[in-house]
Amino acid sequence: xxxxxxxxxxxxxxxxxxxxxxxxxxxxxxxxxxxxxxxxxxxxxxxxxxxxxxxxxxxxxxxxxxxxxxxxxxxxxxxxxxxxxxxxxxxxxxxxxxxxxxxxxxxxxxxxxxxxxxxxxxxxxxxxxxxxxxxxxxxxxxxxxxxxxxxxxxxxxxxxxxxxxxxxxxxxxxxxxxxxxxxxxxxxxxxxxxxxxxxxxxxxxxxxxxxxxxxxxxxxxxxxxxxxxxxxxxxxxxxxxxxxxxxxxxxxxxxxxxxxxxx
Amino acid sequence: xxxxxxxxxxxxxxxxxxxxxxxxxxxxxxxxxxxxxxxxxxxxxxxxxxxxxxxxxxxxxxxxxxxxxxxxxxxxxxxxxxxxxxxxxxxxxxxxxxxxxxxxxxxxxxxxxxxxxxxxxxxxxxxxxxxxxxxxxxxxxxxxxxxxxxxxxxxxxxxxxxxxxxxxxxxxxxxxxxxxxxxxxxxxxxxxxxxxxxxxxxxxxxxxxxxxxxxxxxxxxxxxxxxxxxxxxxxxxxxxxxxxxxxxxxxxxxxxxxxxxxxxxxxxxxxxxxxxxxxxxxxxxxxxxxxxx
Numbered sequence: 001x002x003x004x005x006x007x008x009x010x011x012x013x014x015x016x017x018x019x020x021x022x023x024x025x026x027x028x029x030x031x032x033x034x035x036x037x038x039x040x041x042x043x044x045x046x047x048x049x050x051x052x053x054x055x056x057x058x059x060x061x062x063x064x065x066x067x068x069x070x071x072x073x074x075x076x077x078x079x080x081x082x083x084x085x086x087x088x089x090x091x092x093x094x095x096x097x098x099x100x101x102x103x104x105x106x107x108x109x110x111x112x113x114x115x116x117x118x119x120x121x122x123x124x125x126x127x128x129x130x131x132x133x134x135x136x137x138x139x140x141x142x143x144x145x146x147x148x149x150x151x152x153x154x155x156x157x158x159x160x161x162x163x164x165x166x167x168x169x170x171x172x173x174x175x176x177x178x179x180x181x182x183x184x185x186x187x188x189x190x191x192x193x194x195x196x197x198x199x200x201x202x203x204x205x206x207x208x209x210x211x212x213x214x215x216x217x218x219x220x221x222x223x224x225x226x227x228x229x230x231x232x233x234x235x236x237x238x239x240x241x242x243x244x245x246x247x248x249x250x251x252x253x254x255x256x257x258x259x260x261x262x263x
Numbered sequence: 264x265x266x267x268x269x270x271x272x273x274x275x276x277x278x279x280x281x282x283x284x285x286x287x288x289x290x291x292x293x294x295x296x297x298x299x300x301x302x303x304x305x306x307x308x309x310x311x312x313x314x315x316x317x318x319x320x321x322x323x324x325x326x327x328x329x330x331x332x333x334x335x336x337x338x339x340x341x342x343x344x345x346x347x348x349x350x351x352x353x354x355x356x357x358x359x360x361x362x363x364x365x366x367x368x369x370x371x372x373x374x375x376x377x378x379x380x381x382x383x384x385x386x387x388x389x390x391x392x393x394x395x396x397x398x399x400x401x402x403x404x405x406x407x408x409x410x411x412x413x414x415x416x417x418x419x420x421x422x423x424x425x426x427x428x429x430x431x432x433x434x435x436x437x438x439x440x441x442x443x444x445x446x447x448x449x450x451x452x453x454x455x456x457x458x459x460x461x462x463x464x465x466x467x468x469x470x471x472x473x474x475x476x477x478x479x480x481x482x483x484x485x486x487x488x489x490x491x492x493x494x495x496x497x498x499x500x501x502x503x504x505x506x507x508x509x510x511x512x513x514x515x516x517x518x519x520x521x522x523x524x525x526x527x528x529x530x531x532x533x534x535x536x537x538x539x540x541x542x543x544x545x546x547x548x549x550x551x552x553x554x555x556x
Contacts, residue, residue: 003419004386005338008370008379015375028416031453033482038452041414041483046375083374086332086345087304091376133310159309202312 011042016082019043050078050091057092057126060177061099061119064185069108076102089130096120114168114187118177121170121195124162128197128204132159134260136201142254145262151227155220155250156261160199163209163217171195171206200257212236216249226250272470275325275359277534278513285523286316293323294527300513303330303361307348314355321356327471327511328353328361329440332374335398335408336367336381336391346401353402360470362407362440365391365428380413383420383427388434395435407470408432409440412448412477412486424449425463432468439464441510442473443503447496448484457499466507474500474533475515489518491529497536504537512537 007026014024023035031038051074055062062070081094096119102109103116136158145153170193173185194214197206209217212233219232230242237245253259276297281289283305288294299320306317320326332345353361366378381387399405410428422430432439441464450457476490492500492514503510512533514526 002338002386003384004382004390005370007382007417007419008338008367011379012370012373012375015377016373026418028418028420031414031416032451033414035415037481037483038415041481041485042375042377042379045377049376083369083376084372086342086374087307088376089304089308128311130308130311130313133314160311199311202315 014039015042015046016079047075047078050074050083050088053088053091054095058095058119058122060122060174061095061115063177063182064115064118064173065112073099073102089126092123092126096123112187114170114173117164117166117168117170118173121164121166121174124164124197125204125206128160128162128199131199134159136257137254137259137261139251139254141262142251152225154223154225154263155253155259156263157221158198158258158260160197160204161258162197163194163214163221164197165194166190167193169193171208196258198256198258205256212245213249216246217253272467272508272510273359274509275327275511277530278327278511279526279530280329280513280515280517281317281320281326282516282520283313283316284520285526286320288523289320289324290316292523294523296324296527296530298325298327298359298511298513300327300329300515301356301358303328303349303352304332306356307352317356326356326358328356328358329409330361330363331376331378332368333363333398334366334368334374335363335394336365336379336387337370338367338390339370339372341394341397343401346398350402353404360407360438361402361404362409362471364409364411365431366411378411380411380415380417381427382417383422383424385421388427388430392431392434395431395437399435399437405437407438407440408435409442409473410445410449411442412445412452412484414452414483414485416453423455423460423463424453425460429464429468432465437468438470439468440471440473441469441503441507442475443500444473444475444477444492444496445486447493447499448477448486451484458502461499461503461506464507469507469510472500472503472510472512473515474512475517487518488515492533497532500533501536501540504540509537509541 010024010026019040023039027035027038029035054074077095077098081098083091085091096116099119100116103113167189169188169190173187176183176185192211194209195206196209215232215236216229219229224232226246229246233242278298278300279296281299281301301317306313308314330349364378366380368377368379369375395406408431446457446460450460474492474496475488476492478485478487478490514530516526
């Protein structure tokens with residue numbers, strides 16, 4: 001190992017470590033500040049910078065658990081998941097999974113089983129915000145397909161579209177926590193709690209998705225054509241109502257910017 | 264169109280770092296800023312608002328790109344995926360030039376997201392110069408290399424910071440983005456004369472100046488970019504103009520970001536310092552503001 005490689009490894013190890021190992025021999029004492037102070041600037045700045053990034057990316061999580069627990073959460077995260085990304089945008093990628101692990105293992109996290117979903121929702125909103133641009137299909141585009149082609153027609157989702165299914169009142173809690181005057185939250189378990197997140201032009205949107213619409217949407221996402229979507233709904237809807245219902249869903253998805261094309 | 268100075272250096276005038284807090288104001292008011300510098304990594308994304316604002320603002324202003332993650336001083340291989348995305352952004356923005364820092368940001372696949380200083384050694388000079396050559400070959404253009412603020416000095420160092428910077432720039436044949444505030448910060452922290460640094464830099468290599476605010480902490484100065492430019496840095500800027508002539512100049516503000524109007528006032532202060540030197544009779548008169556043609 002050459003000198004430069006060795007120095008960079010030593011310096012990085014110091015920054016990632018506890019910062020309490022005294023000052024190493026490769027630091028010069030010639031500067032204005034003591035060698036310990038020189039190094040502590042980098043050690044401290046590393047943690048503060050990453051903590052600030054996480055606070056910006058997970059504001060509802062921060063508001064939900066308060067500064068003290070958030071400091072503990074981010075300290076553990078920064079130690080366990082050092083950044084492997086050239087952009088800080090991606091640093092919080094593992095936060096929800098990190099919280100899920102903590103919930104399984106230790107106090108005080110075991111008393112907050114809903115925190116995983118809250119962090120997951122926040123991260124997903126961030127991903128949608130700057131996801132790939134694509135054409136927003138229009139009603140006019142839809143009308144240009146001949147009626148006889150509709151049964152075989154498949155639809156391409158806008159790249160920003162995500163679906164999440166929660167077991168808690170996650171979105172309600174997020175809205176409370178990120179309002180102009182955040183108030184205390186009450187976690188409640190909920191069933192059939194699926195949500196769509198997408199970007200309509202430049203605006204990030206989300207809404208709940210009813211169970212039968214979720215079946216239709218999932219069939220479309222799994223390469224199902226119009227006929228497949230109709231068939232998937234047979235167990236939950238009157239057969240005669242299905243084609244019109246699916247057509248109205250498609251129109252709504254198009255109008256709200258969820259579809260980028262057909263194939 | 265980019266003007267050229269008497270030294271045939273491209274000259275953009277007086278610019279600001281483009282920050283999201285000012286997007287709407289910039290589009291609505293088209294402020295009197297000659298150019299904007301963007302942080303490259305903020306726009307190395309797939310789509311959405313950041314790229315939309317970038318495209319709309321680029322229609323009205325010249326831009327340069329400034330990166331923080333090239334890690335040109337690291338001892339691990341260059342990140343080709345990073346360079347690929349950087350090249351795509353260059354294609355989109357068509358900047359006047361691109362820059363990054365004379366530093367390393369991590370090893371062993373990690374990113375410390377900080378501008379880590381290098382030891383000033385012959386080994387490091389050759390290593391960094393070789394890598395800048397690789398980057399310039401890949402991008403098909405020369406880059407600007409910026410001096411960083413530093414708080415630590417290494418026992419291995421065997422030359423001054425400015426000798427280190429000059430040797431790398433000469434060997435790699437790259438240009439220099441001279442951060443006047445960083446010179447002041449490092450000079451204070453490491454007890455050297457900032458004016459000696461300034462006077463040693465070859466004028467023909469310098470394409471851009473950065474100016475920013477800093478903070479005193481624990482017997483050190485930290486390059487925080489969260490205050491107006493300090494008076495001693497303005498003095499150093501005035502000396503820089505005398506030494507280098509007209510160089511594209513901008514303010515970096517990354518924290519405690521004020522309304523755009525406040526930064527425009529600060530930018531005018533820089534403009535007046537420069538114009539007072541070049542054209543003392545008419546400096547400070549907005550009606551006669553000079554632009555190099």
